Amino acid sequence: MQSVFNIIFSPDFFYDVLRVTTPILFATLAATVASRSGIFNIALEGIMLIAALVGVIFSAYFSSAWLGLLFALISGGLVGLFLGFLVLKLKTDAILAGIAINLMAAGGTIFLLYIISGDRGVSSSIKSLVLPKFPLPVIKNIPIIGTILSMQNILTYVVLLSVIVIHILLYKTPLGLKIRAVGENPNAAESVGINVHKIQYIAVTISGILAAFGGAFLSMGYLSMFSNGMTAGRGFIGLAADAMGGSTPIGALLVSLLFGIADSMGNVIQTGIKIPYEIVQMLPYITTIVGLAIFSYSKKKQIEKLKSK
Amino acid sequence: MSKTSKLNILRTALSIIIALAISFIIIYFISEEPFRAINKMILGPLRSRRIFGNVIELMIPLIFTGVGVCIMFSASQFNLGAEGSFHIGGLVGAMAALWIPLPSFIHPLVAILLGGIAGAIFTFIPALLKIKTSSSELVSSLMLNYIALSFGNYILSYFLKDPKAGAPASYLIPNTARLSILINDTSIHTGLIIAILVTIFGYIFLYKSKTGYEIRVAGQNEQFARYSGINIVKVILISQLLGGFIAGIGGSVQLLGMYRRFSWIVLLGYGWDAVIVTTLAKKNPLYVPISAFFLAYIRIGADIMSRTTDVSPEIVSITQGVIIILIVAEQFLSKYRHKIITKEAKSLLDTEGVE
Numbered sequence: 001m002q003s004v005f006n007i008i009f010s011p012d013f014f015y016d017v018l019r020v021t022t023p024i025l026f027a028t029l030a031a032t033v034a035s036r037s038g039i040f041n042i043a044l045e046g047i048m049l050i051a052a053l054v055g056v057i058f059s060a061y062f063s064s065a066w067l068g069l070l071f072a073l074i075s076g077g078l079v080g081l082f083l084g085f086l087v088l089k090l091k092t093d094a095i096l097a098g099i100a101i102n103l104m105a106a107g108g109t110i111f112l113l114y115i116i117s118g119d120r121g122v123s124s125s126i127k128s129l130v131l132p133k134f135p136l137p138v139i140k141n142i143p144i145i146g147t148i149l150s151m152q153n154i155l156t157y158v159v160l161l162s163v164i165v166i167h168i169l170l171y172k173t174p175l176g177l178k179i180r181a182v183g184e185n186p187n188a189a190e191s192v193g194i195n196v197h198k199i200q201y202i203a204v205t206i207s208g209i210l211a212a213f214g215g216a217f218l219s220m221g222y223l224s225m226f227s228n229g230m231t232a233g234r235g236f237i238g239l240a241a242d243a244m245g246g247s248t249p250i251g252a253l254l255v256s257l258l259f260g261i262a263d264s265m266g267n268v269i270q271t272g273i274k275i276p277y278e279i280v281q282m283l284p285y286i287t288t289i290v291g292l293a294i295f296s297y298s299k300k301k302q303i304e305k306l307k308s309k
Numbered sequence: 310m311s312k313t314s315k316l317n318i319l320r321t322a323l324s325i326i327i328a329l330a331i332s333f334i335i336i337y338f339i340s341e342e343p344f345r346a347i348n349k350m351i352l353g354p355l356r357s358r359r360i361f362g363n364v365i366e367l368m369i370p371l372i373f374t375g376v377g378v379c380i381m382f383s384a385s386q387f388n389l390g391a392e393g394s395f396h397i398g399g400l401v402g403a404m405a406a407l408w409i410p411l412p413s414f415i416h417p418l419v420a421i422l423l424g425g426i427a428g429a430i431f432t433f434i435p436a437l438l439k440i441k442t443s444s445s446e447l448v449s450s451l452m453l454n455y456i457a458l459s460f461g462n463y464i465l466s467y468f469l470k471d472p473k474a475g476a477p478a479s480y481l482i483p484n485t486a487r488l489s490i491l492i493n494d495t496s497i498h499t500g501l502i503i504a505i506l507v508t509i510f511g512y513i514f515l516y517k518s519k520t521g522y523e524i525r526v527a528g529q530n531e532q533f534a535r536y537s538g539i540n541i542v543k544v545i546l547i548s549q550l551l552g553g554f555i556a557g558i559g560g561s562v563q564l565l566g567m568y569r570r571f572s573w574i575v576l577l578g579y580g581w582d583a584v585i586v587t588t589l590a591k592k593n594p595l596y597v598p599i600s601a602f603f604l605a606y607i608r609i610g611a612d613i614m615s616r617t618t619d620v621s622p623e624i625v626s627i628t629q630g631v632i633i634i635l636i637v638a639e640q641f642l643s644k645y646r647h648k649i650i651t652k653e654a655k656s657l658l659d660t661e662g663v664e
Contacts, residue, residue, distance in 0.1 A: 042447070091639035095387055095447065099584050100633035107626020114621040115339055236451040243448050278463035285452040285459075289438070292452075296444035 011147035021260030022156045026214030027238025028252040030207040035247050037203030038183035042098030043083050044211045045235030046105030051076045051215030053109045056128040056226040065129035072216040073209050080208020084201045110228050123226040130224045153221040167249040179203050240288045244295045262287040312649045324635035332628045346618040353613030362495025364605045371601035372504040373559020374579045375586035376511040376594045381552035383592050385528035388435050390450035391556040392580025393457030394428035398560025400461045401427035403571035406486035413485040421561045428557015429550045436549035458576050478572035488566040498566035511594030524548045588633050
């Protein structure tokens with residue numbers, strides 16, 4: 001037990017937490033932007049998977065991790081736009097459209113991988129590149145904090161920065177105000193001259209790009225290759241974390257960190273005490289359900305209170 | 310048949326044709342021998358009795374999860390727990406088969422029933438959370454599916470695992486519990502009969518019973534349902550319990566019909582497939598076997614194609630995705646629909662005018 005305690009309060013543990021949190025936080029922020037505009041983006045899972053593969057393919061093609069990332073982001077933005085087209089133009093139910101995109105992504109990535117490499121499971125035969133890890137000047141010399149924060153993958157810094165950027169976008173810019181207005185009450189927004197569809201198109205595209213960052217991190221940072229189904233529900237967890245964090249970027253950060261801690265803790269407990277691996281694997285999902293229930297319940301009570309006044 | 314329902318059939322047929330056309334175009338561009346590939350995909354399943362049997366075998370689990378999801382979605386509850394219910398149903402079915410010694414005939418029935426109950430409990434959780442805490446049933450059911458998988462793996466490796474089996478798998482399911490083969494030269498098992506019974510039950514329940522009517526009304530317009538005195542909480546709970554029960558039955562039927570051991574270490578995906586089946590069947594259990602057959606047919610077709618040509622079977626996922634989108638897209642053929650509806654209304658007015 002003592003050893004588990006030591007591991008949990010070690011800088012290495014928190015370093016790992018940040019690493020594990022990165023893709024989930026991207027997914028959560030993506031969910032936040034979309035849901036704030038009034039579109040439930042369940043396609044995050046598929047978008048991440050597509051971006052993970054696209055990043056691998058193009059980083060190998062151009063021998064540049066950066067171009068790989070760029071194309072991954074473009075693919076994510078395009079799929080987001082496609083979801084917008086289905087929902088806004090063709091009037092498809094957003095959830096079913098998202099499920100359709102996910103099904104196509106799950107099979108389509110394997111299909112594409114097979115065409116390109118002849119493999120159907122992993123992309124190990126493609127010589128893809130990994131995004132660099134980055135030493136933070138000054139901070140790297142501070143004990144403990146330096147170990148935790150420095151030498152993370154570049155996208156881990158990007159995601160932390162994104163929390164601030166998305167916060168500013170949503171609360172301090174005219175576009176953010178419009179996104180929130182459209183999500184809150186599209187009719188009211190329209191009556192004051194906001195082009196509702198245009199704002200929603202922008203929001204799902206941003207959402208797609210954020211999810212694509214998460215997907216690219218998985219195949220070009222977290223691991224150094226694509227493997228089929230590698231998102232393993234992270235897009236869905238992003239949706240859950242967004243609901244639990246009340247659709248705010250700060251909430252997204254806190255809940256994703258909680259999830260990251262639950263996930264990393266699982267790895268530690270395994271080495272420390274004898275708890276079956278399978279049980280430990282449930283931990284993040286149970287955390288999410290419990291957290292979601294508590295959050296939704298308190299929100300429900302709040303609304304009831306407001307109504308009774 | 311009214312013109313609008315004729316139009317619905319036309320829309321579905323056109324969606325399928327367009328989706329297949331897109332897939333064939335993709336095959337044409339990537340394959341060295343596209344026409345042979347397409348030929349294999351379309352006619353492959355008809356080549357032998359055994360292969361056509363595979364289509365029916367694959368259709369069986371799709372019918373169960375399809376009917377289950379029809380009932381759950383009819384209440385406008387996006388509970389995606391059918392995936393987990395199916396898995397848990399198979400697990401509990403295996404446990405009952407291994408641990409409760411019973412004579413044949415009764416043995417599979419008990420195992421299937423227990424699997425169904427486990428499946429019902431599983432989809433009950435998101436429904437209960439929704440009612441008590443207003444948390445999204447979609448999100449919690451997605452999370453629960455992963456818990457179901459880990460739970461199944463835990464039970465498998467700590468309680469059921471046969472160390473001599475090589476791969477992670479349970480001890481052999483006793484013959485008393487296995488479903489017998491229905492048609493020679495194939496693996497089509499008596500589960501097919503249960504699937505047909507479940508389809509008929511699902512249809513009668515949803516379209517001929519009072520509760521089924523309430524579920525559909527609540528699903529279409531919750532406000533209206535509330536004002537007309539329908540108990541929404543009851544409707545949600547019954548629909549989710551029943552949907553999970555049927556998906557759970559499906560899991561144990563699949564296990565006892567098609568497997569000699571419990572060896573599911575990944576989610577099999579029939580719950581997600583059920584969304585396609587339900588969409589194609591327009592949430593009507595009566596059409597579920599047809600859409601399940603269609604889905605099973607193109608999958609087996611794609612499988613045969615991939616075995617003998619250079620096209621991988623995942624092309625089917627593109628076909629499926631396009632079908633869902635076109636069927637659900639309200640704008641698809643909407644101008645045509647608008648024309649037909651105004652025409653019908655006009656002719657109605659005319660005949661009434663004569664009277």
